[in-house]
Amino acid sequence: xxxxxxxxxxxxxxxxxxxxxxxxxxxxxxxxxxxxxxxxxxxxxxxxxxxxxxxxxxxxxxxxxxxxxxxxxxxxxxxxxxxxxxxxxxxxxxxxxxxxxxxxxxxxxxxxxxxxxx
Numbered sequence: 001x002x003x004x005x006x007x008x009x010x011x012x013x014x015x016x017x018x019x020x021x022x023x024x025x026x027x028x029x030x031x032x033x034x035x036x037x038x039x040x041x042x043x044x045x046x047x048x049x050x051x052x053x054x055x056x057x058x059x060x061x062x063x064x065x066x067x068x069x070x071x072x073x074x075x076x077x078x079x080x081x082x083x084x085x086x087x088x089x090x091x092x093x094x095x096x097x098x099x100x101x102x103x104x105x106x107x108x109x110x111x112x113x114x115x116x117x118x
Contacts, residue, residue: 001026001027001028001094001102002028002102002103002105002107002108004103005026005028005094005098005102005103006026008098009024009026009094009097009098012097012098013097024093024094024097025091025093026091026093026094026102027089027090027091027094027102028090028102028103028104028105029090029101029102029103029104030090030104030105031088031089031090032105034051034053035051036105037051037105037109038050038051040105040106040109041109041116043106044106044109044110044113045109045113045116045117056076056079056080059075059076059079060072060076063075063076
């Protein structure tokens with residue numbers, strides 16, 4: 001999900017009535033796999049982008065270099081849910097609350113292409 005969309009709905013939730021005590025599940029407009037994200041980045045950057053799947057143990061080693069143990073555990077749990085297809089659903093809440101569709105991953109990628117060296 002595009003961070004700008006998260007910020008936008010957070011601003012609405014904090015400044016408009018009717019959001020107190022509610023949980024807004026947020027997703028982008030489509031469930032996008034890591035391979036699809038890489039393909040979108042490759043198209044935007046006009047160069048190949050390769051991904052390598054890590055085992056949970058490999059990911060834990062990499063993440064523990066950057067994050068505290070509770071964050072690593074949360075990331076591992078999230079990755080496990082995604083591997084089981086549990087993060088593949090698209091939720092309409094963002095559009096219902098904001099009145100517009102969330103930005104697709106490719107839009108985020110294009111808007112941030114300079115960060116990737118393009």
